[in-house]
Amino acid sequence: MKEVLKLVFVLFIVSCTSVKGPNQPTFGIVIHGGAGTILKENMTPEMEHAYENKLAEAISVGHKILKEGGSSQEAVEKTIHVMENSPLFNSGKGAVLTAEESIALDASFMNGNTLDAGAVAGVKHIKNPISAAIRVMKNSPHVMLAGEGADYFAANQGLDTVPESYFITENRLNDLRRVKKRESDQKVSINLIEEQYFKNQRIGTVGCVALDLQGNLSAGTSTGGMTNKKWGRIGDAPIIGAGTYANNASCGVSATGWGEFFIRSVVAHDIAALVEYSGLTINEASKRVMKKVKDLGGDGGVVVLDTKGNVAMEFNTPGMYRAHMDSDGNLEVKIYRDE
Amino acid sequence: MKEVLKLVFVLFIVSCTSVKGPNQPTFGIVIHGGAGTILKENMTPEMEHAYENKLAEAISVGHKILKEGGSSQEAVEKTIHVMENSPLFNSGKGAVLTAEESIALDASFMNGNTLDAGAVAGVKHIKNPISAAIRVMKNSPHVMLAGEGADYFAANQGLDTVPESYFITENRLNDLRRVKKRESDQKVSINLIEEQYFKNQRIGTVGCVALDLQGNLSAGTSTGGMTNKKWGRIGDAPIIGAGTYANNASCGVSATGWGEFFIRSVVAHDIAALVEYSGLTINEASKRVMKKVKDLGGDGGVVVLDTKGNVAMEFNTPGMYRAHMDSDGNLEVKIYRDE
Numbered sequence A, B: 001m002k003e004v005l006k007l008v009f010v011l012f013i014v015s016c017t018s019v020k021g022p023n024q025p026t027f028g029i030v031i032h033g034g035a036g037t038i039l040k041e042n043m044t045p046e047m048e049h050a051y052e053n054k055l056a057e058a059i060s061v062g063h064k065i066l067k068e069g070g071s072s073q074e075a076v077e078k079t080i081h082v083m084e085n086s087p088l089f090n091s092g093k094g095a096v097l098t099a100e101e102s103i104a105l106d107a108s109f110m111n112g113n114t115l116d117a118g119a120v121a122g123v124k125h126i127k128n129p130i131s132a133a134i135r136v137m138k139n140s141p142h143v144m145l146a147g148e149g150a151d152y153f154a155a156n157q158g159l160d161t162v163p164e165s166y167f168i169t170e171n172r173l174n175d176l177r178r179v180k181k182r183e184s185d186q187k188v189s190i191n192l193i194e195e196q197y198f199k200n201q202r203i204g205t206v207g208c209v210a211l212d213l214q215g216n217l218s219a220g221t222s223t224g225g226m227t228n229k230k231w232g233r234i235g236d237a238p239i240i241g242a243g244t245y246a247n248n249a250s251c252g253v254s255a256t257g258w259g260e261f262f263i264r265s266v267v268a269h270d271i272a273a274l275v276e277y278s279g280l281t282i283n284e285a286s287k288r289v290m291k292k293v294k295d296l297g298g299d300g301g302v303v304v305l306d307t308k309g310n311v312a313m314e315f316n317t318p319g320m321y322r323a324h325m326d327s328d329g330n331l332e333v334k335i336y337r338d339e
Helices: A001-015 A045-067 A072-084 A130-137 A147-156 A170-186 A193-199 A257-265 A267-278 A281-296 B001-018 B045-067 B072-085 B128-139 B147-156 B170-186 B195-199 B261-262 B266-278 B282-296
Strands: A028-035 A105-111 A117-123 A145-147 A206-211 A217-223 A244-246 A251-256 A300-305 A312-316 A319-326 A331-336 B028-036 B105-113 B117-123 B144-147 B206-211 B217-223 B242-244 B254-257 B300-305 B313-317 B319-326 B329-338
Touching: A001 B170, A028 A072, A028 A300, A028 A312, A028 B242, A045 A072, A045 A206, A045 A319, A072 A105, A072 A130, A072 A206, A072 A217, A072 B144, A105 A130, A105 A206, A105 A244, A117 A130, A117 A147, A117 A206, A130 A147, A145 A147, A145 A170, A206 A251, A206 A300, A217 A244, A217 B217, A244 A267, A244 B170, A251 A257, A251 A267, A257 A281, A267 A281, A267 A300, A267 B266, A281 A312, A312 A319, A319 B242, B001 B072, B028 B072, B028 B254, B028 B300, B028 B313, B045 B072, B045 B105, B045 B206, B045 B319, B072 B105, B072 B128, B072 B206, B072 B217, B105 B128, B105 B242, B117 B128, B117 B147, B128 B147, B128 B217, B144 B147, B144 B300, B206 B254, B206 B300, B217 B242, B217 B254, B242 B266, B254 B261, B261 B282, B266 B282, B282 B300, B282 B313, B300 B319
Parallel strands: A117 A145, B117 B144
Antiparallel strands: A028 A206, A028 A319, A105 A117, A105 A217, A206 A217, A244 A251, A251 A300, A300 A312, A319 A331, B028 B206, B028 B319, B105 B117, B105 B217, B206 B217, B242 B254, B254 B300, B300 B313, B319 B329
C-alpha cells in the first residue's frame, strides 16, 4: 500500500511542477467501484483504507498511461484490470455468485471517437472480462457475445483464462448463502421480492471513463452482476447505452446500480443525449437522469467525463466508491455522500 | 388468404362508417418484417402476395384489439405472434440458424406508460419469444434473461414450448450452408468479413409499435438474429434502447437491420431522445438517426409511432416489409422503397 501512495504522491508532484499553457490539451480519468448502502458506521478504518488505496492504485495506472500519451482505451482497460483483480469489488475476482453458486461476469467497452463497442455477458473463465469486451470490439464482427460462446471467443483471442474457482471468494459464498436463507425464510416469491433484498446484493460493479491527450473518450464497465441472480439474468453493465456509453460529441459514462432500472432508463445514453441535444452540463444531465432512475424506484450512480475534462460523479445511494484524477494529477478519492 | 383480405376489408368498412369527433382518442399500429436488399426483380408475384397478406393479417389482429379498447401491450404481442408463427420472417418459426445449425431467438418488449421492459436472448424452445419477453417483464424481477435460464424461466411460466426442430426450415438450412460454403471458399477471416456477407443474412426481424385508446404506447421486436452467427452473438433486437424503446413522453420504436450498428447507435432511444429533447418530429428524428447508422456503415430501418398516432417507417435499404393501420382502419402495406 505504501508503494501505491508513494506513486500517487510522485505523480502529483510531477504534475504540479509541469508548466502548462492555457491551451494545452487536457486529459482526465474517473472511476467507480460500485454504489449502494455504503455507510461509515458499517465500515472499519482498515476497510476504508483498503478501498481508498485500491481506488488510488487503479486510477494511477490509467493516469500514467494518459499522461504519457497513451489512448483512453488502454487507460480504461488497465485501470479496470486493477479492480477486476482485487477481491474488494464485484467484478473479476470477488464477483458475486449466481443462484447456482457459479460465476457469470459481464463487461462492456465503448470508444467515443469511433463509436466502436464490445461487450460480453455471462463469461465464466476469462480473468479480465473488460479485455474480452475490447477483443469482441476489435477482433469480431459483433458487438455483444454471451455465455459459452463468449468464453470460447475470448480464450481463442489468447486472453488469460482461469478456472471458475479463481473468482469465488469465501465472502461471496457467505453472501449468497445468507441471501438464499433469507429468500427461503421469507418465502419471497419471484413476484414479490422486496426492494431491500436487491439493494445490498450488487454493490461493487467497477467502471472507468478516460479522456486522452488526443481528445478521445472511452468508457468501460465490468461486473459480476447481482448475488443469487437466476435464469441467465443480464444487467446493465454489458448493455451499450445502459451501463456504458462514450461519444466525443457529448461525454463518456459508466454506470453502477440496480441494473434493471438502468436498462429501462437507458441511463448512459440518456445522459449523453441530454448533453448533446439539450445543452446540459454533464453534472446537470447526470442529476436529471439519476432522478429519473430514483422516480422509477431504482438506485445507483454514474461517473461521467466530457472532452473538456469536466467530471461528474452522481449517485442516489448513501455511498459510491469513486475517484477522479485530472491533468494536473489532482487526485480525489471518496466513498460516502458528504465528504 | 381470401379470409384475411376479407377481414381487412370488413375492418376498413366498419372503421370508415364509424362517426368520430375531432377530439376522439386516436389509436394506431405499425409493423415491420425486416429491412434489407429486397428488390422487386428478385421477387415473384406469389412471394409479394404472401408477404403482403401476412403483414395485413398480422396488423389486423392488433388493430382489432386496439379498436375494441385492448391494451397496446396485447396488440403488440398478438400481432408479433402472427409473424413469429409464419416461416416468412426471421423470427420464431423460420428463424435463421447459428453456425452450429441451431436456433437462438431474441426478443424484447417495452411499455411506454410505465417504462417496464422485458427481454430474452438466445432462447431455443419458446414458441413465441415476444411472450417470453413480456413474462420476464411482468413476472420476474429482471429485465433481460439469456440462454438456458431464459428458456427455463419462460417454460415455467407456462408458455408453449417446442422442440428446436419446430423452428428450423429447409430454406434456412440452405441459407446457412450457402453462407458457410462462401465463408470457406473465400477464407473470410473473422477480422475481414466483407460487408455484403452480412447484408443479406438477417432480413426478417419482426417488430410492432402500437398506441391504444388509453394513449399508451408499446413496442416489441423479435428475431432469429443473423445466419451463421457465432459465439453466442446478441444483436440489437433484445436490447432496450437499441432495437426496442417506448416512452409516452416521446414515441415507440422497433428496429431491424444490422444489429451491431444499431447497438452502437442506441437507435431506438436516440430517436426518442431527439423527439423529447430536440423537439423533432418522429419522421425527422428517424431520418436523422438512420443517417447516423448509414454514416457508420450500417443499414436497416425502424417503425415509429407517437401518442398522436403519427407514424414513421424509415429505412436506408432498398426495401422493408412494413404496414401501418390508423384509427380509421386505413391500411398501408409496402415492401419496396418507392411505392
